[in-house]
Amino acid sequence: MNPGPLHLHVPEPSARPGHETDFSYLHLARAGEARRPAVDVSPVDTSDLAYTLVRVLDDDGRAVGPWAPQIATDRLRHGLRAMMKMRAYDARMLIAQRQKKISFYMQCLGEEAIAVAHALALQPGDMCFPTYRQQGLLLVRDDIDMVEMMCQAMSNERDPIKGRQLPLLHSYKRAGFFTISGNLATQFVQAVGWAMASAIKGDTKIASAWIGDGATAESDFHTALTFAHVYRAPVILNVVNNQWAISTFQAIAGGEATTFAARGVGCGIASLRVDGNDFLAVHAASLWAAERARSNLGPTLIEWITYRAGAHSTSDDPSRYRPGDDWQHFPLGDPIARLKQHLIGIGAWSDKENDDTQKELDAQVAAALKEAERYGSLLDGHIPPLSSMFEDVYKDMPPHLREQMRQAEAT
Amino acid sequence: MATMTMIQALRSAMDVMLERDDNVVVYGQDVGYFGGVFRCTDGLQAKYGSSRVFDAPISEGGIVGTAIGMAAYGLRPVVEVQFADYFYPASDQIVSEAARLRYRSVGDFTAPITIRMPCGGGIYGGQTHSQSPEALFTHVCGLRTVMPSNPYDAKGLLIASIENDDPVIFLEPKRLYNGPFDGHHDKPMVPWSAHPTSEVPEGHYVVPLASAAVFKPGTDLTVITYGTMVFVSEAAARETGIDAEIIDLRSLWPLDLPTIVESVKKTRRCVVVHEATRTSGLGAELVSLVQEHCFYHLEAPIERVTGWDTPYPHALEWAYFPGPARVAAAMQRAMEK
Numbered sequence: 001m002n003p004g005p006l007h008l009h010v011p012e013p014s015a016r017p018g019h020e021t022d023f024s025y026l027h028l029a030r031a032g033e034a035r036r037p038a039v040d041v042s043p044v045d046t047s048d049l050a051y052t053l054v055r056v057l058d059d060d061g062r063a064v065g066p067w068a069p070q071i072a073t074d075r076l077r078h079g080l081r082a083m084m085k086m087r088a089y090d091a092r093m094l095i096a097q098r099q100k101k102i103s104f105y106m107q108c109l110g111e112e113a114i115a116v117a118h119a120l121a122l123q124p125g126d127m128c129f130p131t132y133r134q135q136g137l138l139l140v141r142d143d144i145d146m147v148e149m150m151c152q153a154m155s156n157e158r159d160p161i162k163g164r165q166l167p168l169l170h171s172y173k174r175a176g177f178f179t180i181s182g183n184l185a186t187q188f189v190q191a192v193g194w195a196m197a198s199a200i201k202g203d204t205k206i207a208s209a210w211i212g213d214g215a216t217a218e219s220d221f222h223t224a225l226t227f228a229h230v231y232r233a234p235v236i237l238n239v240v241n242n243q244w245a246i247s248t249f250q251a252i253a254g255g256e257a258t259t260f261a262a263r264g265v266g267c268g269i270a271s272l273r274v275d276g277n278d279f280l281a282v283h284a285a286s287l288w289a290a291e292r293a294r295s296n297l298g299p300t301l302i303e304w305i306t307y308r309a310g311a312h313s314t315s316d317d318p319s320r321y322r323p324g325d326d327w328q329h330f331p332l333g334d335p336i337a338r339l340k341q342h343l344i345g346i347g348a349w350s351d352k353e354n355d356d357t358q359k360e361l362d363a364q365v366a367a368a369l370k371e372a373e374r375y376g377s378l379l380d381g382h383i384p385p386l387s388s389m390f391e392d393v394y395k396d397m398p399p400h401l402r403e404q405m406r407q408a409e410a411t
Numbered sequence: 412m413a414t415m416t417m418i419q420a421l422r423s424a425m426d427v428m429l430e431r432d433d434n435v436v437v438y439g440q441d442v443g444y445f446g447g448v449f450r451c452t453d454g455l456q457a458k459y460g461s462s463r464v465f466d467a468p469i470s471e472g473g474i475v476g477t478a479i480g481m482a483a484y485g486l487r488p489v490v491e492v493q494f495a496d497y498f499y500p501a502s503d504q505i506v507s508e509a510a511r512l513r514y515r516s517v518g519d520f521t522a523p524i525t526i527r528m529p530c531g532g533g534i535y536g537g538q539t540h541s542q543s544p545e546a547l548f549t550h551v552c553g554l555r556t557v558m559p560s561n562p563y564d565a566k567g568l569l570i571a572s573i574e575n576d577d578p579v580i581f582l583e584p585k586r587l588y589n590g591p592f593d594g595h596h597d598k599p600m601v602p603w604s605a606h607p608t609s610e611v612p613e614g615h616y617v618v619p620l621a622s623a624a625v626f627k628p629g630t631d632l633t634v635i636t637y638g639t640m641v642f643v644s645e646a647a648a649r650e651t652g653i654d655a656e657i658i659d660l661r662s663l664w665p666l667d668l669p670t671i672v673e674s675v676k677k678t679r680r681c682v683v684v685h686e687a688t689r690t691s692g693l694g695a696e697l698v699s700l701v702q703e704h705c706f707y708h709l710e711a712p713i714e715r716v717t718g719w720d721t722p723y724p725h726a727l728e729w730a731y732f733p734g735p736a737r738v739a740a741a742m743q744r745a746m747e748k
Contacts, residue, residue: 127484161517171516178483179516183507189473190508193480200436200462200486207480219500223473230468392514393553395521395576398621398665 011251015323023331025256026305027051031058031278032065039292043270050261050271053305056280061341069284073348079120079279080343081357082140083112083336088361089139089146090310092369093153093167097314100379101369102153104167108133110309110327111242113279113335116140118208118238121286122176125205129178129191132168133240133308134210137177144175146365150372155383158375162384162391185211185218188237192228195235195293206234206293214245214253216260225267225301232298236289237264239301240276242308247321264301276304277335280342305332415611416603418588420562421451421527424569425489427615429459432487435573437464439474439491439527448493449529449588471501475526479509482522489573495530495582496542509578510553525572525579530558531639531686532723533586533596533732541723543638543687548580549664549696555620556663558582560641561591561608564661567618575620582663584638584686592639593646594734623667625674629656632680632745635671635697637663640684640733647738653746655682663693668700675705680745682714684738689717711748714741 014022034054037045056068063069090107097105108115115136122128128137138144148160152170155163161171161179171179178194181187191209198205211221216239228235239260243250254260264271270292274285282304289300309327311318318324327334343349376382390397390405397405415423428435437452437459443466446453456464467474471492478488492498498505509522532541548556555577559565565583572579586592591606603609626641631653634644637660648655656674660666675681681701683694694715701713716733724731 129480161515161519164517165515169515171519173516173519179512179520181508181515183503186476186503186508189476189504190480190483193477194484195480196477197481197484197486200481201484220472220476220503223468223470223476226468226470227473227477392518394555394665395513399668400665 011249011256013249013251013322016321017319017323019323021323021326021329023329026331027053028331029053029055031055034065034067036066036288039288039295040297041270043265043268046270046272047265050265050273051259053273053275054281054285055275055278056284057278057338057342061338061345063280063342067281067284069280069287071280071283073346075120076279076339076343077348079116079140080336080339080349081361082116082136083279083339084357085361085365086112086116086136086139087336088358088365089135092365093150094314096369101373101377102167103155103378104314105153106132106168106313107310108135110334111240111276111306112136113282113339114240114276114304114306117279117282118286121283121290122208123205125176126208127176127178127191127194127205128208128210129187129194130180130210131184131212131240132180133212135168138170138172138175141175144172146368147371150369151375154372154375154377156372156375156377157382157384158372159384162388163378184215185220188224189220189227192224192233192235195233196227196231199231199234204294206236206290208236208238210238210240212245213239213241213243213250213255213260214248216263217253225264225269228299229268232296234293234296235299236286236293237269237299237301239303240306241303242306244308244312244318244322246312246316259303261301261303269299269301271301271303273303273305275332276306277332277338279335279339307332412610413613414604414609415562415566416589416609417559417562417565417583418449418451420566420611421569421583422453422455423611423613424566424573425452425455426458428489428570428573429455429463431615434486435463435489436481436486437489438467440467440469440493442466442491447491449585451527452491471497472504475501475504475509475524478524478526479504479512479522482524483512483520487523487573489525489527492526492528494540495528495544496539498528498544505554505578505580506551510551514553521576522578523576525569525581527581527583529585530582531584531586532728533592533639535725535728536723537725538722543685543718545582545663546687546691546693549693553578555579555665556582557620557661558584558638558663559661560584560587560626560638560659561606562603562611563608564618564624566611567616568620568661570615571617571620574617582638586639591642594643594732595646596729618661621662621665621667623661623670624659625656625670626659627655627657629654630678631655632682632742633658633674633678634682634684634742635660635701636684637661638686640686643733643735644684644738646735647742650735651739651742653742655742668704671701672704675701676708679708679710681705681709682716682738682741682745684716684733686718686733688720689715690720692717711745714745716741
């Protein structure tokens with residue numbers, strides 16, 4: 001047989017603008033279908049869970065199957081409220097960028113459940129190494145001031161990191177939120193190192209590493225898996241598969257005909273593929289992985305299946321490369337709508353409560369932005385003093401920087 | 412006081428710091444059970460246990476990346492990159508992460524890590540076991556770059572680096588591990604025991620960072636150099652009879668500018684010597700600094716002696732290596748004008 005000349009395979013999404021995406025490539029499972037092994041399962045025995053989909057909420061909003069978590073209704077209400085706050089915050093900040101009050105913004109629309117439900121599964125002292133789409137890790141907390149987060153986005157005089165970073169690249173050690181780099185994937189290895197340190201010191205804290213589907217192609221991702229496995233590091237390795245890295249479809253990152261969770265199993269790491277738009281599944285899987293880590297059972301890789309409903313950033317226009325109404329057809333729906341449906345179903349929420357909460361949160365976010373604006377912004381010249389540019393390069397400013405600071409101030 | 416080679420002095424520094432500070436950990440490829448391909452960590456795992464001294468996968472990005480995470484937790488990792496020629500996969504972690512963690516988080520997180528790397532040639536290592544990449548580090552704001560030239564300084568600088576709260580690139584000229592090599596590769600090797608700098612205290616001491624040493628005082632001209640080239644320059648001075656003042660930078664950046672300026676203003680002539688390739692090397696920065704600070708004191712153009720702008724060759728190693736003859740010629744040119 002003559003197979004003909006060789007040809008290069010370049011993956012494509014199932015639809016481009018003007019057509020409808022065929023989401024069958026996601027290989028979904030029914031809610032309740034995936035089994036829940038004991039936390040001391042051998043990593044190799046999670047192989048099937050890396051190819052199926054852990055789901056709890058069914059199409060009617062009922063919690064079904066072995067992963068349905070024991071979680072107090074108040075926690076769920078808190079989670080719903082945090083997701084709604086996250087969405088209101090994003091919406092307001094997007095407008096602020098269009099109004100030129102901030103230079104740049106990235107929303108996490110459609111992915112709110114992952115950061116919020118995961119955060120509720122961690123303990124004080126644990127450390128997340130996030131990307132720029134896990135703002136929910138901060139907004140779910142009562143001890144992080146929304147006004148201060150907005151001041152960071154404005155790079156104004158109240159910005160706790162002195163205008164040194166793009167909007168969203170927060171640093172909150174006290175909230176278990178590692179400084180975001182802006183370079184991709186580097187933090188995935190660092191999280192493993194942090195977790196190794198906790199083990200070296202005989203501590204009880206665990207790390208939670210974050211990466212997107214696109215950046216798993218970086219060598220740092222594979223390096224992190226190797227180190228996490230070798231040293232059995234107490235770390236949760238989160239891969240947020242939102243299908244798109246700017247215009248790069250997840251198949252170009254290596255997701256075609258396989259899963260990102262499968263990478264974990266190949267490295268000897270217990271791995272799960274989970275419905276990231278299912279608040280209950282996210283919480284349950286996070287608790288499972290956290291218990292494994294805290295019990296010296298080592299790392300867990302979790303691929304969260306979700307959809308980046310918005311643009312990559314305010315500099316991006318997704319209508320150029322994917323169908324404009326894709327999210328409406330995404331089979332895992334909207335995480336906020338799904339948890340709301342569940343809570344109403346169990347009599348723990350109502351449409352009126354929802355409307356009241358929405359109004360309250362919108363007002364709260366608007367008031368916070370108004371207050372943040374009082375401290376000025378990068379764009380109206382209310383920026384940190386010139387000398388701050390030269391501080392913190394080293395712990396103590398060396399002579400050459402003192403000299404350069406003098407020169408900068410003289411011109 | 413004991414007599415130590417540079418290897419023993421480096422090991423002693425890590426031993427002292429592992430003993431003094433529970434937060435110090437030491438790891439890298441072949442570093443644990445075996446004790447390192449150059450034996451710098453020999454015996455440390457047996458003494459401090461495998462949770463503080465251990466082997467790492469062959470992944471420089473992973474070694475440095477995990478060290479940053481450990482440092483963010485509160486440890487003081489001392490990691491080894493087996494040859495400086497192998498650091499490139501760790502570039503992103505060094506340049507974008509370790510060097511800027513303090514800055515970008517306003518001190519919320521810091522990376523007090525020490526990255527040890529054997530560097531330099533003269534061991535028939537070919538182009539992947541001989542490089543001197545110091546200029547790639549001195550160009551990066553937020554890093555400290557250090558290179559000792561003898562056992563006493565090696566121990567004191569390594570302890571100072573581990574105790575320092577900034578990330579430190581610690582380059583070890585591997586040709587000096589076992590003796591003060593002066594570039595005469597065809598002569599018998601002189602052991603460290605024959606040199607006064609091999610007298611090393613067994614306990615804790617520091618050689619401060621950003622402080623140069625006047626390795627040899629002199630009046631005719633100033634040689635600014637570091638690492639292996641300190642001894643090569645000393646040989647060149649001896650053989651020419653030129654009374655050179657040899658400055659061993661020890662810390663390449665941030666560096667000790669006053670010592671350089673004071674010396675050049677005194678001798679009025681200057682030769683810059685390094686083993687690394689020439690173009691955009693650290694020598695270019697040193698020449699600029701001398702020009703900016705000493706121009707009206709100079710009697711002659713500043714001379715620069717470096718490796719050629721080629722990969723480090725295997726067979727032609729000694730044609731590449733800037734040995735005593737090349738340094739001597741530059742000194743003579745500087746004296747003639």
